Amino acid sequence: MAATPAPRSVDDVLELLRSRGGRVTSSRRVLLAALFEGGPHRTAEELAAEVQAQLADVHLSTVYRNLDELERLGVLVHSHLGHGPATYHLASETHGHLVCEQCGATLEVPEELFAALVRAARTAYGFVVDARHFAVVGRCAACAALPAGAPASAAGTSEPEPSGGP
Ligand SMILES: [Zn+2]
Ligand SMILES: [Zn+2]
């Protein structure tokens, strides 16, 4: 599967589905259109809402099943960007993620950023790192510049005045 290039259009995926004996249903077509037209980082629920806007009777569980199948076919990759639900990317448009634990900012970074880690883990432990599946968490540049514990989003909001008492 790794040798197969990731499909780059809805038609590519439909062709792949047919060649693997999969059915091309209207819910799959609408889901694929949503995936190719919208950006990355949408959750199954967000994608389901887009499908349901056009096909009201498609159940969330159908969307989950279709996402699973598209992932098995190598069309999609999911990533966890922190504590929330998985978010989906087209396999042709993947990248690594840095997520700020304080303000929630997500940076998309080239996978080459993790090349040294991938090489070292393989050499030292025989471990094959998947740098796309989970985000690397930490503090973004803005939050790192603040005193520990103060989120960037709270910058500028004034502290309550210490009251002198009656
Ligand atoms: Zn992403
Ligand atoms: Zn996962």
Ligand SMILES: [Zn+2]
């Ligand atoms: Zn931040």
